[in-house]
Every structure is written in structure tokens, then in C-alpha cells.
Amino acid sequence: ARARPDPGGGAAxxxxxxxxxxxxxxxxRLEKSRPYNEESQVTxxxxxxxxxxxxxxxxxxxxxxxxxxxxxxxxxLSVRQQGANLQRAVExxxxxxxxxxxxxxxxxxxxxxxGAQCRNHLLSDLLVATELLGGALQAAYHIxxxxxxxxxxxxxxxxxxxxxxxASHQGLEATLRVRSQLxxxxxxxxxx
Numbered sequence: 750a751r752a753r754p755d756p757g758g759g760a761a762x763x764x765x766x767x768x769x770x771x772x773x774x775x776x777x778r779l780e781k782s783r784p785y786n787e788e789s790q791v792t793x794x795x796x797x798x799x800x801x802x803x804x805x806x807x808x809x810x811x812x813x814x815x816x817x818x819x820x821x822x823x824x825x826l827s828v829r830q831q832g833a834n835l836q837r838a839v840e841x842x843x844x845x846x847x848x849x850x851x852x853x854x855x856x857x858x859x860x861x862x863x864g865a866q867c868r869n870h871l872l873s874d875l876l877v878a879t880e881l882l883g884g885a886l887q888a889a890y891h892i893x894x895x896x897x898x899x900x901x902x903x904x905x906x907x908x909x910x911x912x913x914x915x916a917s918h919q920g921l922e923a924t925l926r927v928r929s930q931l932x933x934x935x936x937x938x939x940x941x
Contacts, residue, residue, distance in 0.1 A: 758817035758895075759846040762888040766853055768810045769881030773860055774801050776871045776878075780863075793866060800859055807852050815845040815892075822896070836901060843896040843909055846889035849904040853886040857923040864931045869938040872931050879931065883924030890917040 756764075780786075781794035822838040857879065863876045895911050900906045 758892040762885045763812035766885040769878040772878040818842040839899040846893035849889040861927045886920035
């Protein structure tokens with residue numbers, strides 16, 4: 750909240766994804782610790798916990814990388830750099846939020862897998878995690894897209910537009926799919 754350029758929207762998107770991952774981690778730990786789990790269930794939850802921990806580390810790394818990339822780009826713009834140095838800085842400031850988007854897609858799949866196996870009373874927390882992650886993906890899209898006018902070649906600009914648009918659409922579809930799966934399971938439990 751300080752009046753400075755960092756952390757910015759990309760780091761906030763990664764942080765938001767981290768909050769969603771915290772909820773997912775909690776659910777996986779709860780399910781893994783159930784005393785009556787069969788061996789296959791323990792194995793399933795152990796694998797999901799390892800995947801979740803890996804994603805948490807990635808989001809933490811990307812949050813910091815986004816801060817550094819944005820500061821590098823802001824510095825290049827403030828000294829009115831031109832040419833390759835500025836373009837490298839802009840591309841890196843675009844790449845970080847795009848990478849956040851890609852990892853959110855992986856996390857949404859993980860939520861879907863957890864939701865198919867978890868107890869019904871935990872579905873509401875998974876729905877919250879889904880919304881946080883879906884929002885993080887779209888937030889990262891907006892941050893990355895804001896850098897596009899700074900890319901100086903039409904070809905590179907189009908390549909980034911295509912990458913970002915594709916990831917945004919995939920994110921919207923994945924969020925809707927996971928949300929629908931979780932809601933269907935929750936409604937089935939209510940009507941059972």
C-alpha cells in the first residue's frame with residue numbers, strides 16, 4: 750500500500766494465488782490425516798500435497814521475480830533507455846505475469862482433482878480457492894497486457910497478445926470447469 754512501484758499488480762496476483770494455495774494445502778492436509786484412509790487415499794493425498802508445495806514455492810518465486818522485473822522496466826523507462834535493453838526489460842515484465850497465469854492453470858487442475866476426492870464439507874473452501882486462483886490469473890493477464898504497448902515490434906507484440914489471450918481464455922474455461930464440478934458435487938450431496 751506504500752506509494753512506490755513495487756510490489757505491483759503482478760506480485761499481487763501471485764500473492765492472491767498463494768492465498769488460494771494455502772486453502773488447498775489445508776484441505777489436502779486434513780484429508781491426508783484422516784485415520785481411516787486406505788493406502789491408496791494416503792498416497793493420493795501425499796502426491797497432491799507435494800504438488801501443492803511445489804506450486805506454493807513457484808508462486809513465491811514468481812512474486813519476487815515480478816517485483817524485480819517491474820523495477821528493472823521502470824528504471825529503464827525512467828532513464829529513457831531505448832533499444833534492446835528496454836525491450837528485454839519489457840518482455841521480462843510481461844513474461845512474469847504470463848508465467849503466473851500458466852501456474853494458476855496447473856493449480857486449478859489440482860483443485861479439481863482434490864475436489865473429486867475430498868469430503869463434501871470442504872467443497873466451499875475449494876470454491877473459494879478456485880475464485881482466488883481464477884482472479885489471480887485474470888489479474889496477471891491485465892498486468893501483462895498493460896506492457897504490450899511498450900513492445901516495439903508488431904510481430905513480438907502479436908506473439909504476446911496471442912500467448913496472453915490464450916492463457917486468459919484457458920483460465921476462464923478452467924475456472925468455470927472447476928467451479929462447475931465442485932458445485933455439482935456440493936448440490937448432489939445436498940440432494941442425496
